[in-house]
Amino acid sequence: MKILVLGLGLIGASIAKTLKKNTKHYVYGWNRTEAVTKKALTDGAIDATGSLDELLPEADVTIINFYTDAIIPFILENREKFKKGSIVTDSCGIKTKICRELEKENFDFTYIGAHPMAGREVSGYDASLPTLFDNASFICTPTNAKKSKTDTLILLAKEMGFKRTVVTTPEHHDEMIAFTSQIAHVLACSYVLSPLAPHHPGFSAGSYRDVSRVARINGEMWSELFIANKEPLINEIDDLVSNLIKFKQAIGEENREALVDLMARANKIKEEIG
Helix, strand or coil, X not given: CEEEEECCCHHHHHHHHHHHHHCCCEEEEECCCHHHHHHHHHHCCCCECCCHHHHCCCCCEEEECCCHHHHHHHHHHCCCCCCCCCEEEECCCCCHHHHHHHCCCCCCCEEEEEEEECCCCCCCHHHCCCCCCCCCEEEEECCCCCHHHHHHHHHHHHHHCCCEXXXXXXXXXXXXXXXXXXXXXXXXXXXXXXXXXXXXXXXXXXXXXXXXXXXXXXXXXXXXHHHHCHHHHHHHXXXXXXXXXXXXHHHHCCCHHHHHHHHHHHHHHHHHHC
16 A cells, blocks of 8 residues: 655654554655655655645555644645545544544545554654554544444554554543543643652652653643543543542541552552553
8 A cells, every 4th residue: 555644753753664664565754844754765764755735646545643733624625635535544642523523524535533552752753763653552433434444444553563453432532541641641740840859869769750751741732632632631630639639638637547448449450450
């Protein structure tokens, strides 16, 4: 197949490099900053590039790697350029806002929401890796797509080396991502906002590293993701605050039995679910 990767930042360039490393598909690439595209060509991360007018009609699969708010306008503005019968997907970390809006449209191509579950604390083309998705999950959130089209996208993910593929609804995806990803970033940012954080050297070890790691965050991108997924994320924040208050009350009351119970319950859950 001919696959077009739009946006050659961390995720997009890693997708292109993974396609080149693990599959025999022909990979087009495009980035708004031309210097990035040229570097991808020089590195062999993509086979060819061109203008959008040239590339969109050629691609059997187009993978869009833009910020949340840019995806729907781009697809609608270029709807006549995508190859008829092709698959158009994206790598955005939220799905309901995008999928439910695009399912209202009558396209000559098939849009399928997707989310390759991987990332790093650094961004941009230079941070991309051909191994970023090793042992990662690939999530598809089709709405009105034919099963054969979803199967094609899932097969492509398996060819790329994703360890696990999941097909679910956009709403369930966003609910789970609020728990597995977004709340962790909110917690990490809240944690390092402590006035004691600048004084951690000499006093910190694994616990500090584990909790604070994802506070290295792209605020422009993640603010869009948080707001686009505000209801599930606020629910997770409410649950987290409720549990923190339970610890606060037990500590304040010197209620050791309650503390032991809270930690025993948490430990049991962690042992059971990993």
